[in-house]
Amino acid sequence: MSGTLQVVFSGRRLLFLVTAGGVFVTLSILVFMIVLGLPLFTSNSFSLILTQDWAPDRGFFGIFPFICGTLAIVTLSLLLAFPLSLGNAVLIHLLLPPVAAKFLHRVVKMMTGIPTVIYGFVGIFLLVPFVREWFDSGSGMSILSAALLLALLISPTMILVFVESFAAIPKSQVRAVAALGGNLRQKLIYLYLPGAQNGILTGLLLATGRALGDTMIALMVAGNATAQPESLLDPVRTLTAHIALVMAADFDSIEFKTIFACGIILYLWTATLTLTLRFLPYGVLKSRLNRGLS
Amino acid sequence: MKKLMRVSGWLPVLFLVLNLSFLLGTKVWADDLAGFVGKSGTLRISGGTAHIPVMKEIAGLIMKRATEIRISVAGGGSGLGIKQVGEGLVDIGNSGRKPTSNEVQKYGLILYRWALDGVGVIVNKDNPVQSLSQSQLQEIFSGRIKNWSQLGGVDKKITLVSRDQASGTRKVFWKKALEKGDISSRALVVSSNGAMKSAVLHNPYAIGYASLGFLDDTVAAVALDGVAPTLANVRSGAYPVVRGLFSNTKGSVSGLTKEFINFLYSQKGQEIILRKGLIPVAQ
Numbered sequence: 331m332s333g334t335l336q337v338v339f340s341g342r343r344l345l346f347l348v349t350a351g352g353v354f355v356t357l358s359i360l361v362f363m364i365v366l367g368l369p370l371f372t373s374n375s376f377s378l379i380l381t382q383d384w385a386p387d388r389g390f391f392g393i394f395p396f397i398c399g400t401l402a403i404v405t406l407s408l409l410l411a412f413p414l415s416l417g418n419a420v421l422i423h424l425l426l427p428p429v430a431a432k433f434l435h436r437v438v439k440m441m442t443g444i445p446t447v448i449y450g451f452v453g454i455f456l457l458v459p460f461v462r463e464w465f466d467s468g469s470g471m472s473i474l475s476a477a478l479l480l481a482l483l484i485s486p487t488m489i490l491v492f493v494e495s496f497a498a499i500p501k502s503q504v505r506a507v508a509a510l511g512g513n514l515r516q517k518l519i520y521l522y523l524p525g526a527q528n529g530i531l532t533g534l535l536l537a538t539g540r541a542l543g544d545t546m547i548a549l550m551v552a553g554n555a556t557a558q559p560e561s562l563l564d565p566v567r568t569l570t571a572h573i574a575l576v577m578a579a580d581f582d583s584i585e586f587k588t589i590f591a592c593g594i595i596l597y598l599w600t601a602t603l604t605l606t607l608r609f610l611p612y613g614v615l616k617s618r619l620n621r622g623l624s
Numbered sequence: 625m626k627k628l629m630r631v632s633g634w635l636p637v638l639f640l641v642l643n644l645s646f647l648l649g650t651k652v653w654a655d656d657l658a659g660f661v662g663k664s665g666t667l668r669i670s671g672g673t674a675h676i677p678v679m680k681e682i683a684g685l686i687m688k689r690a691t692e693i694r695i696s697v698a699g700g701g702s703g704l705g706i707k708q709v710g711e712g713l714v715d716i717g718n719s720g721r722k723p724t725s726n727e728v729q730k731y732g733l734i735l736y737r738w739a740l741d742g743v744g745v746i747v748n749k750d751n752p753v754q755s756l757s758q759s760q761l762q763e764i765f766s767g768r769i770k771n772w773s774q775l776g777g778v779d780k781k782i783t784l785v786s787r788d789q790a791s792g793t794r795k796v797f798w799k800k801a802l803e804k805g806d807i808s809s810r811a812l813v814v815s816s817n818g819a820m821k822s823a824v825l826h827n828p829y830a831i832g833y834a835s836l837g838f839l840d841d842t843v844a845a846v847a848l849d850g851v852a853p854t855l856a857n858v859r860s861g862a863y864p865v866v867r868g869l870f871s872n873t874k875g876s877v878s879g880l881t882k883e884f885i886n887f888l889y890s891q892k893g894q895e896i897i898l899r900k901g902l903i904p905v906a907q
Binding site for chain 1: 700701702703704706707726727780781783788789790798804806807808809810811812813814815826827829830
């Protein structure tokens with residue numbers, strides 16, 4: 331008896347240590363970036379870095395164009411991927427015959443495992459020349475090309491989460507709607523979309539996080555130009571690509587220090603997403619359900 | 625597909641190694657490589673991407689002769705090479721520019737300049753514009769000339785391709801070809817000489833610059849003020865965009881690292897350097 335207790339106790343302690351370790355590492359990464367980026371904050375140049383253009387030859391070390399580039403690519407890829415993923419999930423869960431649905435589900439699952447460098451590689455050879463000739467503007471390395479590939483990268487994650495959350499809707503409710511003679515449109519609008527709201531939000535935020543953090547696709551296909559983008563066909567540099575490109579610069583240079591500014595911004599964005607994911611959906615879902623029931 | 629690529633990637637190397645052993649009497653390279661025989665250990669090299677063809681070939685030769693030796697060759701750019709060797713992450717850090725006095729002092733670097741390299745302007749093979757004046761080049765890279773038709777080419781926008789801040793190739797190109805003129809912020813940025821070549825190879829309207837060691841039939845080298853970027857023109861001094869290629873070590877070295885550096889200056893080493901499109905320099 332006491333032996334079992336001891337095992338349970340030490341197991342709990344072990345789990346606690348592992349968790350504490352994880353939290354510690356995550357927080358110390360933030361502290362590390364802030365400490366190494368400290369010269370940026372103290373010399374009052376942090377606001378300059380956030381707002382200026384990037385032209386080291388002329389003494390400008392701003393990452394503002396890269397913030398815009400990142401947001402442009404992420405937003406466009408979400409705009410492309412979200413409706414696509416939602417439609418795909420509905421197709422898998424509701425419309426296709428079981429065999430075809432199962433096959434499509436498997437394919438989507440497999441797609442989550444494709445390394446992003448493969449998408450980048452394929453993009454360079456197939457997508458970029460196509461965009462270049464089709465739109466006849468610039469090099470084809472652009473926000474559009476990167477967003478298209480990124481949409482392909484983040485869709486599988488979204489589709490899988492959406493399908494899961496559709497499947498989690500109580501069978502009794504599904505049968506009730508069917509018994510009332512609800513057609514497909516009514517099922518979607520009154521049952522599936524509100525019922526799976528939690529999961530849809532989760533999938534969307536997960537995909538946003540993935541799109542924000544991806545480096546390879548942007549590095550290979552977005553062109554990495556430092557100019558402020560003016561159209562979807564302009565080349566841009568993302569924050570992640572900037573880190574990858576400037577990593578090799580002299581450690582003491584201001585160029586190198588801007589990496590920490592990029593890191594801090596990405597960290598805070600992702601942290602916000604995660605916290606939203608943790609706290610928001612349950613509340614929203616609950617109030618919606620209550621309203622629906624009353 | 626993957627397997628096929630791996631095999632075809634090694635084929636040229638294999639071919640060269642085979643070729644070499646046929647072309648040269650075993651006696652010549654027995655002498656220069658003799659120092660490695662019976663040795664073992666690992667040697668890590670990183671940095672400048674212009675150095676890579678020479679480094680890879682020498683590494684292959686050594687590992688073939690002395691199977692107990694492992695040599696890894698990575699890119700990353702001149703800045704990274706200097707940083708990594710300074711921090712002791714690699715044994716040899718290559719740079720396509722002379723390390724600054726600050727870097728030499730901070731890390732206690734010893735520099736070995738073993739080749740001269742030109743940086744040539746490259747365009748796609750199908751581009752009819754294959755000769756430019758230096759002032760035209762400066763206007764192209766600053767973004768003032770935007771369309772190939774302004775230079776007698778097709779009516780298409782010019783795609784500028786440049787390198788990142790840590791690149792030694794960029795530094796010498798900026799200093800000597802552009803005379804420190806602007807590089808447009810609309811220029812695409814790639815992170816190695818190889819990526820530069822492939823960017824120009826796959827875009828018919830691109831213009832970029834790369835180490836002479838990377839110029840071949842797949843891209844067209846642009847003559848600058850009538851002078852083509854060739855070995856002969858670099859050696860005679862007619863072609864102006866020239867730099868030294870350095871291998872740097874942290875402090876004085878011994879053993880495998882020393883042997884490797886010595887090999888760069890050996891007769892065999894200098895032959896390889898020449899064959900890779902660079903000009904060997906005596907110690």
